Amino acid sequence: MSKILVIEDESAIRRVLVKILSEENDAYKLDEAEDGLAGIEKIKKNDFDLILCDIKMPKMDGVEVLEAIKKIKPEIPVVMISGHGDLDTAVNTMRLGAFDYISKPPDLNRLLNTVRNALDRKLLVVENKLLKKKVSKNYKMVGESPAINQIKEIIDKVAPTDARVLITGPNGTGKELVAHWLHQKSERSKGAMIEVNCAAIPSELIESELFGHVKGAFTSANKDRAGKFEAANGGTIFLDEIGDMSLSAQAKVLRALQESRIQRVGSDKDIKVNVRVVAATNKNLKTEIDEGRFREDLYHRLAVILIKVPALNDRREDIPLLIEYFSNKIAESQGVAKKIFSKKAIQRLQEYNWTGNIRELRNVIERLIILGEQEVSENDVKLFASK
Secondary structure (H helix, E strand, C coil): CEEEEEECCCHHHHHHHHHHHHHHCCCEEEEEECCHHHHHHHHHHCCCCEEEEECCCCCCCHHHHHHHHHHHCCCCCEEEEECHHHHHHHHHHHHCCCCEEEECCCCHHHHHHHHHHHHHHHHHHHHHHHHHHHHHHHCCCCCCCHHHHHHHHHHHHHCCCCCCEEEECCCCCCHHHHHHHHHHCCCCCCCCEEEEECCCCCCCCHHHHHHCECCCCCCCCCCCECCHHHHCCCCEEEEECHHHCCHHHHHHHHHHHHHCEEECECCCCEEECCCEEEEEECCCHHHHHHCCCCCHHHHHHHCCEEEECCCHHHCHHHHHHHHHHHHHHHHHHHCCCCCEECHHHHHHHHHCCCCCHHHHHHHHHHHHHHHCCCEECHHHHHHHCCC
């Protein structure tokens, strides 16, 4: 349920706004404040998902309320309510961090669309904060092999720039991890990192997923919806398995890269976006280009910097470090005692043919911790690694 606070000193307008929103969606929980001071007190004591705030009010005007909200709870979107004489002030509030403004008397469609868009943005902010809390724990680049050290050096040089990066390598090697490191070490790290698995989205839905859609664009489009590019505005979008993207979607991604603009499906309105694009694939894109499945112009736009992630078989010297890292992490998450791997067990794991790369190694370590003895032996590895 979305909690919305309406701060408006004119009781008639306040009642109209509450009535419209209550009738629009029974999942909206409405609260009211008759002036800015009362509104601030409610904001301090409650968690709201959206605030509608008048500009001209006694005791504390809307601009002062907005500035206070941005100090108290900056993540809450604020929509300003302006009279005809307040339009210049309303525009200025956008510079102070207001999500949008609506004029009096409120236009029904404009009001509802603004409220829906603001709540969508609030949801994205919350999701991104939760993601960031998990990122530092879940994405750690483990290894000291020459190949991994080279990747770390490239990331340190490239991350502070806005250069586009194409990450290649077999499945399970850690391409997603490289993308997260690029974002974390960039000046965009305060913004969102939005991930899109191009292979997991049906071709008929990929454009809507990336660019959003307007109400009525297709049968199930019952409301306007922002896409991943808009969600990543000011941050990074990670296009995983981009080699599986349809040619139609490729053309639109190319336009977005060239012009920093997108159009939602079903709309001809341009939306400016400021997004860094990082892409990854397990395919040979030059072969895909030769066979007509991937656009050459898009390839050259994406591959400003190329990072090739090696297969685990090509960095076996990192396996002892990976065993230690996964052992600690899995024992902690499973709530079991940490197990010791004998030298012969480690040697056996280094000799194993890791066709599934790091993903397969992690699965084997988890299996050994759950099923093996307190000290994992060479025999344990022989018994459980091949299953």
